[in-house]
Amino acid sequence: MIQVKDLVKRYGKLVAIDHLDLTIRENEVYGLLGPNGSGKTTLINCVLALLKFDKGQILIDGKEMSPTAYDIKRKIGVVPQEVAYFDELTVKENIDYFCGLYVSDPEERKRLVDEAIEFTGLQDFTKFRPQKLSGGLKRRLNIACGVVHKPSILFLDEPTVAVDPQSRNHILQGVRSLSRQGVTVIYTTHYMEEAEAICDRVGIIDKGQLLAEGTTDELKSMINSGDTIRVELVPTDNGNLNEIRHMEGVVDFEIEHDTLSVRTKPGVYILDNLIRFLHDHDIRYQTVYSEKPTLNTVFLEITGRELRD
């Protein structure tokens, strides 16, 4: 459905997108995961023909995307990172305005607007001006303006930034619902939990390069990490913990704020040995818990830094 071939985008000497290849299939929720400044939005804007790029090709439904590819644009919905509506218009008027840029028939437009309002749960706020809305409701209005014309391809650029948990859940449920209706969703985020929760496939992007791609399970299987065991230590002199590194099945370990984190090899069970080690070395602890590998673990292993660095 969307094919990006050998895309290069430079800003002067800075290479924002570096020979990136990407294929997004029809009716999938594809997550673009990467830290701030990794090139996610630049990639999206190139795909949408909002940005010129230096090299490469972008095809949507087999046709080359361009600023005047109106037949393609008609199929696309965009929810930008920053809320995009007119402050002087009410919620309903804003949705109707953007719908009118796609649909000319007034009856059909009215139906679509009502559906978008219902979809985003804004029924009680249709006559409100945006400045009267909370941050979460503004985000929902932003989404309503992007989906009102029933696009078959939807770009969501960090739609949950700075929203309350209730609105976040509403947005994520909405994305799942759209996916069930057959919409192809391209979802950029730096929240790994969201990517894991709603994306069929995830592409990890950093410094303009697509570092890894696949389902969350596939991505986790690519790395040399199993569970991470975290031990909250009693803040005293905990002696020399470096020997943990030499325990069988340990990939790496670190201590931060009196919390010992030990990453293990996949499929290796070391909890017994670790607790025995702590007893043997008279190291006191309060809590021990184990975490499955996350996309953050994947990102950490691939790039050497965390998603939110």
Place this chain on the structure above:
Amino acid sequence: MFFHVLRYRMLAYIRDRETVFWSLLFPLILTSVLSLVMSGLTNEEIVIAPAKAAVVQNDHYAAQTPLQEAIRALNADQEAPFEFTLVATPEEAKEQLIQGDIDGYFIPQDDYALDLHVAKSGMWQTMLEEFQNTYSSNARMIVNIMETNPIKGMSLLLSGLPESRLQFEKIDPDQNVTNPWGSMYFAQIALIALYASLQAVTEGSAVDPSIYPVGLRQRMTPQHHLGIVLSSFFAVFFMSLFNVGVYLIFSQFVLGLDFGLTTYPLYAIGISVAGIMCGIALGFLVSAWIPGKRNRHSVAIAISMFMVFFAGMMQMHVRQIVRTFIPFIRYINPADMITDGFYALMYYGDTSRAMMNIGLLVAFAAVCLVFTFIRIRRTRYDHL
């Protein structure tokens, strides 16, 4: 799509209270206040004492027949706002000033200049300053006409200075001393028209993804962004036309100020329409070439203010000074074109001069739009 965008942009315009205040209510309030002040000044029931001044009879005075004629004519007129006395020396005049017998005194200088000496500032001192400026520029003009056209110059001199003022203007309107109060009112229309530039900046920016996220959303619709810009253009145009229309009608029929609306309605409307087009075109030009939303509004405001200032809105004599020393400014200043167009209609009934100003305004708007179009065609959203 055109009417859809037009409708919503006009709705947004109406709901923007700040814009409505500055582009519609503020000019109405300002003109009402000005009109009240002006009517107070000319009200027959209010008796205002004339400004008293002494004139030193030095060699320059003896050589200036126009000055002698003007003083004679004004002293002979019982309703004249000036009362002159002749003194032999500056010391004598100064003594009278210190004693409070006069409001100021003039020492005639070379080249028809008058040095004005006052002890304080006030209404009478301002009136004397008005006389000083009016006399000097009129006298110089007479000499200029005498050199180039002695017959007309002679007839002007013979007809007497105060009465000949209107005739001067008919001979060469571009060089005359304009009626300052008229210019102030006309410059207000120019201000309303140029306010359209601010709204045009907003509309021009609304399709620019680097300024407004809503611009990004609009660029992603299956509409050419120039089509959306065109709809926005007309939205600002109709609203500005409404503002100018309300101003003209209110001024003409409520305040009784004659803007030529009843005598030359087509020309008055033509100047208004062309002026608004200039304002909008200027706004789009600024939004196309100046980066940053705040910068764009600042530049549009600054340009508009400079233009109406040069057209004589804040300081009445500025227009005359500009026309004398930097005459080309009037050909790049829409505010001056609007002011001059209305002035020509009201004071001279000069429709050809009004048409010339309409032509200049249309040309100015066209140039702005061409440069805007060039810029928009070449620019694409490009930021990290």
